[in-house]
Amino acid sequence: MIREQLKKAIKEAVSALSLETSEIHLEHPVDLTHGDYSTNVAMTLAKEVNKNPKELAQEIIDNLKEDKLIEKIEVAGNGFINFYLSKEFFAENLNEIIKTKDKWGSNNSLKDEKTIVEYTDPNPFKEFHIGHLMSNAIGESISRIVEFSGAEVMHANYQGDVGLHVAKAIFGKQKNPELQWGKAYAYGAQNYEDHEEEIKEINKKIYNKNDEEINNLYEDGRKSSLEHFEEIYGKLGTKFDEYFFESEASPIGKKLVEENVGKIFEESDGAVIFRGENFGLHTRVFLNSDKLPTYEAKDLALAKIKTERYGYDKSIVITANEQKEYYKVVLEAMKQIFPEFAKKTKHITHGLLRLPSGKMASRTGDVITAESLIDEVKERVLEKMKDSDITDMDKVAEKIAVGAIKYSILKQSAGKDIIFDMDKSLSFEGDSGPYLQYAHTRANAVLEKAKKENIKPSTKIPRSNLGSDLEKLLYRFPEIVERANKEFEPHYITTYLTELAGAFNSFYAKEKIVEENDTAPYKVVLTEAFTNTIKNGLWLLGIKAPERM
């Protein structure tokens, strides 16, 4: 990559002056008129050699070799060295983009690595709410970024098919057979305090499988919940390779904890706990006083199950922020039992999808389901499309709706709450998923027309005005992917694509691309490179790119 070449060249130029520097810091100036790359080495080294940073910068430049990929190098500001890439570089890059197609932007940094990504994690018997949408959007995107970086990825989903919530749902269903399972759960949760004994009794019966009516309800609820979830995954464009359930983790977790009582865990008030205070954390219960495994113990078992079934090099787990401190304790306990698992595990958290009214909670039954949100957004999309002549209108509207929602989740750094303002997220103007999708369809229309008029893409004759903003952004894509992968942050890709789409839209507004002159092939190659880049970028975000909209 050009970035590495530049770093190497600078390093050599610096050594030629008998100076030492550990890492060359290269960045893209925010302002495109400041060049394509910029380094601050002169400023960081100036003090120790007691020189003026600007003079030192010039000396470093004098020691740099000529390169046909670099058009000019200059000193700017207080001692920045700015590099301007040449037309040859951009032309070469455009050719590479259209040649490598769906591989453009990918890298091999995680070659031969097996990664398991656990995300979404909805609970059967409960609603699939917009919180699960957060986990799904982030997890799906991270999975794809990791895959694009060369790793083999397993998409995993861990679901709570046992526990008190199931008893609450069954209680609700017994009292109100007509309710859907999600609503039945809400009823049970709302009435838990008044019927605590009864619901706990149901929970025991589920566990012991000794009541036929409850067994039947359980099987029915589990099956219909899971089927319903599959429909939603279809809409979201997620496909899981493996499903894990608490029911299988439960006995293994219990055993793991029992084997380590007195060593890692200790008994306290009838329960089995882990003293997190010894590690700067807090105490958590792993087996309750009925000696049943808690979520903590099950998570411990899950790591074991994942390893046995898959044998990963890295395990990424995506959950809500509220589990952050909890997971630190689990990881510490895991470190004691399975040091190698703990080392390979990375916990990523996301914030809440908040509405102006406050936190969503399925406890109160006051939830917005993922489906109702998608449907509502879709309604608005269809309203906007009503004059269109597109044939598969419904499918396209769904892609746009899901894209709008995913974008609003992925546009900011993970871990923060998202204020989901219906009107803004649905406006589709600027900074939004549909903005990206729209730029893609416009570019697509241009390419179709170019094909019809038989204009072949070529970089032979560039446009007369110097390198457009578009080509100055296009070549950066692989770097953006690399950074998103290193930091597990899809939002770098979102931000980049929006900037890129803006550059394309300006280009599109200023220039007629398909026309009878000799610069048309170059403009077509730019358009094709843009289409290819935004397509790959949208794929990384898990957002579908319709051909027309």
Add this chain to the structure above:
RNA sequence: GCCCCUGUAGUUCAACGGAUAGAACAGGAGUUUUCUAAUCUCCCGAUGCGGGUUCGAUUCCUGCCGGGGGCGCCA
């Protein structure tokens, strides 16, 4: 009380210790005989408060103020 996260235009978000703190929405002014106006162009507008480290701080350290999460038998 202790631990973790967080505070940037009116609003929702960016900024890998660097140049004039970027966008979008909202507000104001324009933009369509052209490949899709869900576009484009221009204007208006912000780093919670006080110290410190640094050639340089939105970014690192520290104190205060505000918001969120967690802290033994839920998941």
